[in-house]
Amino acid sequence: MSPDELHSRLLYVLLGFMPETAARLVLRGTLESLKLPSGELSVEVLPRVIHALEPATRHFMHPAQRPRLTLELKELLNAPFRGLPPRPASLPTPVPPPPPSPSPHLGTPLLTRPTVLLIRTEADATTARFTARSLCEELGGKGFECQKVATAVSELVRNQLSYAGGGTLQLQPQRTPRRLLRVLAQDQGPGIPDVALVLSGAYRSKTGLGMGLLGVKRLADRFEVRTGPTGTQVEFEVFL
Known part of the structure; x- marks a missing residue:
């Protein structure tokens, strides 16, 4: 075959x-x-x-x-050489996750439900990157815009795997009043010390901690991070 x-x-x-x-x-x-x-x-x-x-x-x-x-x-x-398997006759309708609470700092309330991904393995990271790019393309994003989204998501999930043992990633498309993709990454890791210094670009780490976060900030049109000893939440938007 x-x-x-x-x-x-x-x-x-x-x-x-x-x-x-x-x-x-x-x-x-x-x-x-x-x-x-x-x-x-x-x-x-x-x-x-x-x-x-x-x-x-x-x-x-x-x-x-x-x-x-x-x-x-x-x-x-x-039996890979036999005929194609029959399609399922009927399937349960997937139950979408509830919409997120709108951030008071980032944009307007969103109109479509989010895609929520669990990040635990490298395969999950790959899925997250492709899902983000696919949603961007469905919104009509240009090639360089979708590459920005995919790169920023890749940096976030890599940080989650490297420093927090994983986390969750929420991808939220918005079509009106402005087309954009909002991303919310959350983990329960130890937090990021000196986050203000990290985001200033002056921080240097032998392990690379924080460098991906600075890259996300530079790629995003809007960016917000909250971190502490119980975890980190990063929210950003890319306009399309």
Whole structure:
């Protein structure tokens, strides 16, 4: 079976559980996390891909759907040369997270519900970066604008993994009165000492602590950070 056929079959299964944009995003992010170009997909590496796909989908589907997705992926693994698996007849409607409380400092109340991602592994970081870029593109952002968003998100989630053991990332698109993407990153780490010094650009750290935060501030159109011994919250907006 050719790499294109395997790619199509994996995408077919995912499309039974999520919109096309999300399905392509999950598959692309999974392959990147495995450092596996789509042209190198083969029956031999299929078990690795399926193993990595299952956790990558958790941000895009209702938990009640996961057992059925796992079953369909295993059917594909056990019989990759047979016909495509049937699509699910009906699926529970995903329950979106509640909208965030608007910040008194950053912009106006938002009109669409956020995407909330749990950051625990490098694969989660890859998913976050691709999700941010995808949302930016859906809002009509230009290439350099979406690259700014993806870079800033990458810096934030890398900080979360390196210094706080992970955290959460909330991506909130806004279409009116101004198109923008708002990002809220939260963790329960030890906080950032001398945050004002870090953001001034004068701080130097052998570990790199704080340098990513300064990069995010420079990329963002609006930026706010709150930090303390119980964790850090970074909120920023990029105008599109």
